[in-house]
Amino acid sequence: MRRPWKVRQPDGALRGWCVTDPDKPAPTPAPAGAEVLIDVRGVSYAIDGHPVFDGLDLTVRRGRITGIMGPSGTGKTTLLRLMTAQSAPDRGQVLVWGRDLATLKSAEVFAMRKRIGMLFQNGALLTDLDVFENVAFPVREHTDLPEPLLRTLVLTKLQAVGLRGAADLAPAELSGGMARRVALARAIVMDPELLIYDEPFVGLDPISRGMIVRLIRQMNEALGITSVVVSHDVPELSLIAHDSYLLSGGRVVAAGTPQDLRDSSLAVVRQFMEGSAEGPVPFHYPAPDYFQSLLAVEDP
């Protein structure tokens, strides 16, 4: 398990590593009356006949950071596609701001998306625009801000992700981590009410990862933005998530605060949180007997 925070003694000497920030109180549980922003009700979804979800239920509450975890291939990114009306469920409902996405017209979906920012796994920067224009893109498309104001806005967001100096670079000149940070600046430039992060920590160096963790938390605390973070990085999610869901086998197998998940006695939760190869989630893809396969190769 990765331990991203150094714990130091008063004289500055390294005392050790900790999975939670010692200077930050643990996230509090969701208040019972908090308004539900996204409500996934009994969703079933299959891709090419292969079931991904089977009766999935999940809620995202306003003003909170919701972590969605699960092993690779459990449909975390697919769930984000359903939440943003990029795909429609085969059965069940996905309600965002109380409206069933399946009933929305194309123009209503686009209007809803103006209130959402999304950080893609690979950044998804527009390759024919430089960094500044990438961040400015949604503002130019949806507003008539005068150029000086737009410039100030974009530079403010780039400063927030530490890349004001890279404003003139092309996406091809950025490292993976830098591209992700530019994409984050673009995702927040329209001041969205809901921010969706798809695997925001993958492939980042510890400094960038720590910075992204702090940014997600700061935006939630300072601006009250609701955040949905899809990831399988348990330590990072534990630092920031108020509510967590663990997906496996097309369903939610555990839900609660990160502490609830750490304390869970369920075998599937323990296996995921401890990163063990042994458990209900098989590490190996289904295959015939190993020795039989090897003997079959030798047998002409």
Add this chain to the structure above:
Amino acid sequence: MSAALSDALFTRSVRKLGAVALFFWRLLAQCGPALARPRLIVNQIYNAGARSLVIIMLSGLFVGMVLALQGFDLLQRFGSEEALGTAAALALLKELAPVITALLFAGRAGTSLTSEIGLMRATDQLTAMQMMAVDPLRYIAAPRFLGGVVAMPLLGAVFSIIGLFGAQLVGVKLMGVDRGAFWSQMQSSVGLKDVVEGVVKSAVFGLACSLIAVYEGYYAEPTAAGVGLATTRTVVASSVLILLLDYVLTACFI
């Protein structure tokens, strides 16, 4: 071929045709809003047109030169070498310039359009636009489509002019056809209708090539192999369609 297989092939073809027609309709609806950003369209005219100029000019020159050699050889048998200008002009304006330009356009600009849009699909750029409430059909597909439609007739005109220059170079300078007869016979025999035929063909081929290139890129499977296959489909489908449309248009003009 079994009946079931031919039925499946027919159904698939009709379905594909319907999908392309639907895409074309949606694309046309986005062309109006796309005109509000003329800079995007000018960029695409530059990409599809100006960047294809060298290959078009070189091809036009050689086609014109070959046309003059073959034409001179043929006309000499009837003692009508002076008609070389007319023959070269009619062949270039009505047939060779639109068709060869379109085939070269499909290979140079069409593949570039398909792979560019396909790669955008593979790297989630189109999805990112949708998530920013921007329709990629309006921002990505429509300007590229319009750029191709505008660039093709211009490239066809350049091909014709350079081809005529090549034909004159070989016919007059090399084979000794009288310069005055070469140009005057061309002037008296070639009418506006012949020019219009070439322009209409170029415009229709440009529309067909750009539509196929943009469609294949937009719906390319988001993998390296998928983008490669889409690019191949663009060249094959465009080439066959150009020749088919050429027959239909020629029949209409005669």
